[in-house]
Amino acid sequence: MPVTSFVVGKRKIDIAGDGPSCVEELFYGRPEFIFHLASLSEEADFDFDRGYRVNVDGTKNMLDAIRAIPGYCPRFVFASSIAAPSQCSAAPQDSYDTQKAIAELLVSEYSRKGYVDGISIRLPTIVGCPDATYKAATSFFPSMIREPLSGHEAICPVPLFFRHTIASPKAAAGNLLHAANLTSQQLAMSRTMNMPGIAPAVHDIIEALGNIAGKSVAKLIRQERDISIWRTVSSWPQNIDATYALSLGFVPDTSIDAIIKYYIKDELKQKKHSLPTEVEKMHVEDDLKQKKCSLPTGVEKRHVEDDLKQKTYSIPTGFGKRQLSGAAA
């Protein structure tokens, strides 16, 4: 049965324990679908050992625990990153991306052996997130939307022409669900793939913010070059080839305008954040009611509840938006 809606429960487990037994209990109910979004992002570079324990050993613990259960081979959706090095010539830029690439290899290999039915989807940087806990090198990109819309200043450390591939939490969640529903046959060619995204330049974001929320909001983005961030992000791939994912039915956001409008509607309004007055005037919600933007299938149907008893699918590392954004760099 395809996943179109599910209930999210919360359970705190250290996946980086000594061997697969530390995660065994997650699979008592034999969930059909597992979304593994783990986990440490920029911290993996600072705390090197912890990064490997959580991101690599933790993932392997999950896979080994599944492998140990006879006759059990669930769909395992792993949220990787478009910055994970996949070409000989691309040296990894940080520990997080290296660990994502290692985990992808584990997912592919365990799938080839028939231990799990895995797929690794390489998510772009997620923008339109409700909070500022995500600290990776790309965090300035989400902050350029989030902060001005809350009336705060955001720093842009790179030139205005810099483009970066992004996705909204909705598009990412929709694609995670889509990944869960693909048949094994559809994954015969590869179980690792770049997700489609849109790649606006910084000036596109400023323009869209100005059009939707007003010039005074757009002006809250301040230019302040940071050569170290620029060095890191300018080495990232500019043209993400998502042909394979597109052929399998994964979908990107429609535009930066759509991402900003959804952020205003879904995140700010629900959280009762105060919107700059000007934003209200633009009738963002009316625009949305006319459904000019297509939503990935299934996303609107999600029910996120805090009741473990209703648990249908195991979401070991959380499926809240914070974790989702943390899964991609």
Added chain:
Amino acid sequence: MPVTSFVVGKRKIDIAGDGPSCVEELFYGRPEFIFHLASLSEEADFDFDRGYRVNVDGTKNMLDAIRAIPGYCPRFVFASSIAAPSQCSAAPQDSYDTQKAIAELLVSEYSRKGYVDGISIRLPTIVGCPDATYKAATSFFPSMIREPLSGHEAICPVPLFFRHTIASPKAAAGNLLHAANLTSQQLAMSRTMNMPGIAPAVHDIIEALGNIAGKSVAKLIRQERDISIWRTVSSWPQNIDATYALSLGFVPDTSIDAIIKYYIKDELKQKKHSLPTEVEKMHVEDDLKQKKCSLPTGVEKRHVEDDLKQKTYSIPTGFGKRQLSGAAA
């Protein structure tokens, strides 16, 4: 000081113990150069857990033991495989190649962090090996040279047009030494690279054997298709791009003829194997004295001795030809 000759000692150590302390003693002498050829090949697919313990955890133990020594950052030459998956679209074909790819990522990442000065060279299938202990899917390729020259039949499980990228043990050893001598500056673009090789078809090998050792020797290669081997090897990359390695001065063998002649001279004669009479008549050694084939620099100067007291460089997993051939698939 560049490595041009060194002494090989033997010490038996389980690199797959619990944590880096199991390999600490290898680094007491602070070797400047480490050649890591580990380790399990086809067995990694049959004994899945052991494969990961030796090939992945073992490599990480080595790197972590080095990292734990303050101010120590030796050149770490890792023998990888041209079959290691490096493209998104290339799914790993066996556990060995997956584990090679994971180890490559570790070597690159530890190097980026400054913990080790690593380089991963992806070796082609090694042919012209003295014994038959190597059991990987490509073993028929070396056996088509080795067995007929010892008067035994060899099975060719694939069509005559099948091409495969190969290297002699001499070329591989020369390139391992070359890898040890490159500066860190030269590795700035990438620390993982395909080694150059030559890619004869099966019919080229049969023809070369016939020309050098006589038709009766070449006829010892018997066609017997094996669809399972064919499936595995036909999915392997046919055109190995070694541009980067060539630009850094790595060198392939000159021809299949040269590989066969060296095998007859260096391996069979030294081992006092009996050569089919016809081979003697072809004056193979006279050909070689005229030096029509160039040897990779430094290879002829190698001294391989069994005295650990003279140990100059740490060769943790052995540097005998058996291990060398085992390092590439």
